[in-house]
Structures are given as C-alpha cells and as structure tokens.
Amino acid sequence: MDVATLVAQAREGKPRAVARLISMVEDASPRLREVMAALAPLTGNAYVIGLTGSPGVGKSTSTTALVSAYRRLGRRVGVLAVDPSSPFSGGALLGDRVRMQDHATDPGVYIRSMASRGHLGGLAWSTPQALRVLDAAGCDVVVVETVGVGQSEVEIASMADSTVVLLAPGMGDGIQAAKAGILEIGDLYVVNKADRDGAATTARELGHMLSLGEARGPGDWRPPIVKTVASRGEGVDEVVEALEKHRAWMEAGGELRLRRRRRVADEVEAIAVTALRARIGDLRGGRRLEELADRVLSGSMDPYSAADDLITSLGA
Known part of the structure; x- marks a missing residue:
C-alpha cells in the first residue's frame, strides 16, 4: 500500500x-x-x-x-x-x-x-x-x-x-x-x-x-x-x-509553543546525529578513521584535531 x-x-x-x-x-x-x-x-x-x-x-x-x-x-x-x-x-x-x-x-x-x-x-x-x-x-x-x-x-x-x-x-x-x-x-x-x-x-x-x-x-x-x-x-x-x-x-x-519547539529541535538533532553516526560507521570500512586513530595513538595528533579532521572528511 x-x-x-x-x-x-x-x-x-x-x-x-x-x-x-x-x-x-x-x-x-x-x-x-x-x-x-x-x-x-x-x-x-x-x-x-x-x-x-x-x-x-x-x-x-x-x-x-x-x-x-x-x-x-x-x-x-x-x-x-x-x-x-x-x-x-x-x-x-x-x-x-x-x-x-x-x-x-x-x-x-x-x-x-x-x-x-x-x-x-x-x-x-x-x-x-x-x-x-x-x-x-x-x-x-x-x-x-x-x-x-x-x-x-x-x-x-x-x-x-x-x-x-x-x-x-x-x-x-x-x-x-x-x-x-x-x-x-x-x-x-x-x-x-x-x-x-x-x-x-x-x-x-x-x-x-x-x-x-x-x-x-x-x-x-x-x-x-x-x-x-x-x-x-x-x-x-x-x-x-x-x-x-x-x-x-x-x-x-506561550510556554506550550516553546516546549513543542524544543521537542522538535531535539527530534531533528537526534535524526541528524544518527545520520552522522551512520556515516562515521561507513568510514570504518575505509582507512581514514584508522589513520587518525594511529596518529592520536602515536602522539602526533590530539583527539580534538582528529575529530575536526573526521568531521571535515564527512563534509559536515
């Protein structure tokens, strides 16, 4: 149907x-x-x-x-x-x-x-x-x-x-x-x-x-x-x-509208975060995430910079 x-x-x-x-x-x-x-x-x-x-x-x-x-x-x-x-x-x-x-x-x-x-x-x-x-x-x-x-x-x-x-x-x-x-x-x-x-x-x-x-x-x-x-x-x-x-x-x-707007904002955010997690999961099939992890592990990059790099690679 x-x-x-x-x-x-x-x-x-x-x-x-x-x-x-x-x-x-x-x-x-x-x-x-x-x-x-x-x-x-x-x-x-x-x-x-x-x-x-x-x-x-x-x-x-x-x-x-x-x-x-x-x-x-x-x-x-x-x-x-x-x-x-x-x-x-x-x-x-x-x-x-x-x-x-x-x-x-x-x-x-x-x-x-x-x-x-x-x-x-x-x-x-x-x-x-x-x-x-x-x-x-x-x-x-x-x-x-x-x-x-x-x-x-x-x-x-x-x-x-x-x-x-x-x-x-x-x-x-x-x-x-x-x-x-x-x-x-x-x-x-x-x-x-x-x-x-x-x-x-x-x-x-x-x-x-x-x-x-x-x-x-x-x-x-x-x-x-x-x-x-x-x-x-x-x-x-x-x-x-x-x-x-x-x-x-x-x-x-006006409290009712404020509450409903917060609810919708949370819903939109949850959907977006779920989509981003799925895309990060797709990266695990490649080498980018592993390369960043190796650099953090070796001390040549901090985890925040690695996360920024990962977000950039997602196009987010």
Whole structure:
C-alpha cells in the first residue's frame, strides 16, 4: 500500500493503517522519510501527556483511568505504552496492553506498546515519530506511559506537553522526594493508591520538598498534588482538571509553543546525529578513521584535531 493511502486511512481512524505507519517508524523503513513528509502538515494538534514513575506505582492502571476520563469528554485518545524489551526477541513484553483491555474495542482509542530496545530514559528511540503518527491520525490527546523509571530517566519531560509523575505510599517515595531527578520534572504530581496507609504522609512530604525547590514567581505554574485510587477511578477527574488548567496556562503564556519547539529541535538533532553516526560507521570500512586513530595513538595528533579532521572528511 502506498504511503498516501496509509496516511488517508489513518486520518479516517483505521487502526490497521495507524499500526502499519508506527511499524514503519519502529523498523526504520526506507519509506520513513516519505511517511514523515506526508504527516508533517497534519500534526501539531494533539495534547501530549507524559505519565511516569517508579515500577509498581500504578502507571498502567492510571493510564486506563485517564483514557476513560478523556473519552467521557468526547476526546479521541492515543496511548504509547513503552514496555521493557524482551531479552530474547527484543520486542515489548506487552504488559501494558494486557492491563488496558477495557479500551480494546473502543474505536476512539488507539493503544500501542513499544519496546524500549535498550534505549535509556524510559522511552523508545522511535517515540517522537510515533507521536507524529498518532497526532496526524486525529488523536486529541496522546498519553505516553514510560517504562518504570528511576531518578535519572527523565526524557519524558522533553517529549510531553505536560508531565505527570506518579508516586505511591509505602514504596520509599518519601525518601525519594529528597533526591534530584525524576521528582523535579513534574507539572502534576499524583499520589496513587491513596486508600493505603501513608498516602497523606507521602503527599505532605512531597509538598514540603516541592516548596523547597526552585523559586517561582507570582505567574509561574505551581505543580499541584492530587491523590487518586486509579483502580476505582477516584480522583482521576481532578487529574484531568489539573491537566487542562496546565494546558491553559501554557497556551496563555506561550510556554506550550516553546516546549513543542524544543521537542522538535531535539527530534531533528537526534535524526541528524544518527545520520552522522551512520556515516562515521561507513568510514570504518575505509582507512581514514584508522589513520587518525594511529596518529592520536602515536602522539602526533590530539583527539580534538582528529575529530575536526573526521568531521571535515564527512563534509559536515
């Protein structure tokens, strides 16, 4: 099937066409440039929500509840659930798809599991292009659920319009709140499993740590803390309300455009760096890189000069 037909069918909401386009992204298809060129005029409308947190805080359950809340508002929703890769096949373990069966037959919801394939940061390398596919396919909201992440895996903050950080009581999050990293990236903090003992303490400690963070001016966004029981849908409407307020704040001050421009800049840079690495890899088949390495090894050239020489030979 030609790319134009696939894109047209994706715009009509046909899940098979969307799936094929995302597969082309994940497989780095030779037709990927053609796909991205066709999608470019159709993007820029979806509101991207990043959902992240440590393993076991209820990310998949919260994603399911969030999708239900947006569907009640009549929004078309896409979900990119980044799963750990299988050490055998390299594919996603599909745990998130299993937990989101409530929406499997809803034509207004598209769910896709993506394998991280060893990419650090809690996301898959192809996530930005997959977001473009769902955006062009007419999704009003796209929820990106990361792999269970630690303190340093904060890539979702640069890829989402709004980032939701999930915590849960009884998982050491009170101590984690004192650490730099993932708890500095949230636009909204959610204490899930709030029916457990210690939920109020977790929320209180989190609020205290946030108050000690960077100084905010009168017009700056102050991340709210919402308590939920996602398995019962409790508090989820409050999460949606807080997200809508954040979106309105970003649109009013121009922050939304700035974030999206940074996201696109990162995407363009990643594509360019990947292309350059491929060209450097091609040089390994020749002698230039080995010659430069020999000169650095002998002390007749420093590594920075060698790198400059290599870049010149690439025509970059």
